[in-house]
Amino acid sequence: MKFAFVAKHRSIWPVAWLCKALDVSTSAFHDWLNRQPSNRTLENEAVLCLIRQSFHDSDRTYGASSSPRSHKISATKSFVSTLSPTLT
Numbered sequence: 001m002k003f004a005f006v007a008k009h010r011s012i013w014p015v016a017w018l019c020k021a022l023d024v025s026t027s028a029f030h031d032w033l034n035r036q037p038s039n040r041t042l043e044n045e046a047v048l049c050l051i052r053q054s055f056h057d058s059d060r061t062y063g064a065s066s067s068p069r070s071h072k073i074s075a076t077k078s079f080v081s082t083l084s085p086t087l088t
Contacts, residue, residue: 003032 006018006029019026037045 003029007033 002022002024006015006022006024009018015029016026019029
């Protein structure tokens, strides 16, 4: 979270100042900035894409329990739970 804050605000304040204020090293921030996305991040992005598609396909009524689309939504939730228990 700290690195994301630095990345978001580095156009406003110097990176060194932000890192010092948040008690992180500038080298660690630059390592984080240049790092490849983790497998978990890639999985989360794939699930988010499925959720957005389901929301779009349901005429933006995602979560309506009395809807006939609830089975499709439940299937998406089951898929999410198989990828990561922390996403459910």
